Amino acid sequence: MISKIKTKGITQGLTSYGDTAFSLFLRKAFIKAMGYGDKALDRPIIGITNTFSDFNPCHGNVPQIIRAVERGVMQSGGMPMTFPTISIHESFSYPTSMYLRNLMALDTEEMMRAQPVDAVVLIGGCDKTIPAQLMAAAAQDIPVIVIPTGPMLTGEHKGERLGACTDCRRFWGKFRAGEIDQYEIDSVNEKLAPTTGTCMVMGTASTIACMVEAMGMSLPGAAAIPAVYAERLRHSEDVGRRIVELAKEPISPKEIMTPEAITNALIVLHAIGGSTNALIHFTAIAAKLGIKLDLKKFDELGRKIPVLVDLKPSGSFYMEHLYEDGGLMSVLKELKPWLHLDCMTVSGKTLGDEIDAHQFDGISKVIRTASDPVYPVGGLAYLSGNIAPRGAVIKHASAMPKLLKHRGRAVVFSSLEDLTLRIDSPDLDVTADDVLVLQNAGPKGSPGMPEAGYLPIPKKLAQAGVKDMVRISDARMSGTAFGTIVLHITPEAADGGPLAIVRNGDYIELDVDARSIHLDVSDEEIKLRLTQLGTTPPSAKSGYRKLYLSTVTQADLGCDFDFMLPEITRETPVLKTK
Numbered sequence: 001m002i003s004k005i006k007t008k009g010i011t012q013g014l015t016s017y018g019d020t021a022f023s024l025f026l027r028k029a030f031i032k033a034m035g036y037g038d039k040a041l042d043r044p045i046i047g048i049t050n051t052f053s054d055f056n057p058c059h060g061n062v063p064q065i066i067r068a069v070e071r072g073v074m075q076s077g078g079m080p081m082t083f084p085t086i087s088i089h090e091s092f093s094y095p096t097s098m099y100l101r102n103l104m105a106l107d108t109e110e111m112m113r114a115q116p117v118d119a120v121v122l123i124g125g126c127d128k129t130i131p132a133q134l135m136a137a138a139a140q141d142i143p144v145i146v147i148p149t150g151p152m153l154t155g156e157h158k159g160e161r162l163g164a165c166t167d168c169r170r171f172w173g174k175f176r177a178g179e180i181d182q183y184e185i186d187s188v189n190e191k192l193a194p195t196t197g198t199c200m201v202m203g204t205a206s207t208i209a210c211m212v213e214a215m216g217m218s219l220p221g222a223a224a225i226p227a228v229y230a231e232r233l234r235h236s237e238d239v240g241r242r243i244v245e246l247a248k249e250p251i252s253p254k255e256i257m258t259p260e261a262i263t264n265a266l267i268v269l270h271a272i273g274g275s276t277n278a279l280i281h282f283t284a285i286a287a288k289l290g291i292k293l294d295l296k297k298f299d300e301l302g303r304k305i306p307v308l309v310d311l312k313p314s315g316s317f318y319m320e321h322l323y324e325d326g327g328l329m330s331v332l333k334e335l336k337p338w339l340h341l342d343c344m345t346v347s348g349k350t351l352g353d354e355i356d357a358h359q360f361d362g363i364s365k366v367i368r369t370a371s372d373p374v375y376p377v378g379g380l381a382y383l384s385g386n387i388a389p390r391g392a393v394i395k396h397a398s399a400m401p402k403l404l405k406h407r408g409r410a411v412v413f414s415s416l417e418d419l420t421l422r423i424d425s426p427d428l429d430v431t432a433d434d435v436l437v438l439q440n441a442g443p444k445g446s447p448g449m450p451e452a453g454y455l456p457i458p459k460k461l462a463q464a465g466v467k468d469m470v471r472i473s474d475a476r477m478s479g480t481a482f483g484t485i486v487l488h489i490t491p492e493a494a495d496g497g498p499l500a501i502v503r504n505g506d507y508i509e510l511d512v513d514a515r516s517i518h519l520d521v522s523d524e525e526i527k528l529r530l531t532q533l534g535t536t537p538p539s540a541k542s543g544y545r546k547l548y549l550s551t552v553t554q555a556d557l558g559c560d561f562d563f564m565l566p567e568i569t570r571e572t573p574v575l576k577t578k
Helices: 020-032 064-077 098-113 129-138 164-178 183-193 202-214 231-247 259-271 277-288 297-302 317-323 328-335 353-357 416-422 525-534 543-551
Strands: 046-052 079-084 119-126 144-148 155-157 160-162 291-293 381-385 390-395 406-411 435-438 469-473 485-487 507-512 516-519 570-572
Touching: 046 202, 046 231, 064 079, 064 119, 064 231, 098 259, 098 543, 119 129, 119 164, 119 231, 119 381, 129 144, 129 202, 129 277, 144 202, 144 231, 155 183, 164 183, 202 259, 202 328, 259 291, 259 297, 259 328, 259 469, 259 570, 277 291, 297 381, 328 353, 406 416, 435 507, 469 507
Parallel strands: 046 079, 046 119, 119 144, 291 570, 381 516, 406 435, 435 469, 469 485
Antiparallel strands: 155 160, 381 390, 390 485, 406 507, 507 516
């Protein structure tokens, strides 16, 4: 498993001038301009990604994490070299953060390839950053270790714990319904995000951090340590020491991110009630490795794995409580019968060995046993039907149970603009039993597949006390969101998918137990409407938007660029028989 590759340090990847000796001479001259001496340049070079930005509060602790990693690297005889990459924050990315994920992946991949690094520490946090980094790492053989920035701590309002962003949505719903006034919503706004770090619920950021730890690409404990704790920095120092060892005795990402390791991550996704976004991201990561993520097998896996972690939005608690319960390793102890325990990790030990080494007192606030789960099956379900020929997904663990089998009249919004203009109109023809449908919000349609799938309850219904409705779209939703929401309908409307031909008054049937989402319109009528549709795919004249719109794939392929996908030779999940 461990391949022996001679450390090349400053001499690798020399710029081409037609004279190798001159290339190295020139490189040393310029690096010495930064104050480095020859002894420093003889060491293994460890790259550290700097994803700090004033626009990214999730990464507010990155400068301190970098310094801690540098300490560890130098303690072990390496030379740390920090380099910047794109930084993405969900709330500060127009049109969406997903639109920029592939750009960050390209940026990170090429900087890792272009610069003379023997190994790299990938520091990320907010939703799309770690997936982008792992997409980059999957395309290379450079050893890497991931450090999540960590979750924030919770705030408090009137004696109640608050956390971004599940409680953001809950209180905003109350405000829209007229249950609280402007003064109170402003007060809540001050307390939702009291520290730096990622959302403190089981949103996309924490979901990805847990899956990465389960997959073996971070050191044990990485996922749950709060961003502002000193332990986060001590963990980062440990990473600095370990990455130097990996530079000398490499284990490549491809050796760790096997189909079995990815399956372990998918098991954790089900067990933690994690984000629907993780499916798209891990589909893209797997594809970079020539691995297909089979969504039907993922669903089959979920029928065996219960939700064990009682965190919002599927449960009641926050990431700091998971940390107090021993973090993800305590969850993995409970999941051992389902896991592939012989998978190698960046620590140099197998996952099974790491779980066995974990100290756990057996007293838990948020981690349940398999015999007393939060939810009896996995948190996500894969749906299909005539409206979603290549599938859709629902987070049924955070949905209203009575709506999981439902038939309702479609109330259609043709775009995000249409939704914005009409959702709160007093004249909107809508009842609580209807199905809200959003079209043209997929990878190409928006563009960038925004987190708009969490359609707001029409104000007049919210004010009447309606808390949930069936909502369907080709969009995504935040991992912090909740409700009976069908997402990632594929193909999307803007790509000529059947979602585009749904009309007001059509009836839609949702049956989660049967894994079905069905438009009650005859096959002949669907064909006729598609013929009449005349969809022209969105386009752009130049720049990144042209590249994006002309090459981005659909959700079932990970929304990566089509020219970035290698030949698929393997498949995951790898189901394990008990």
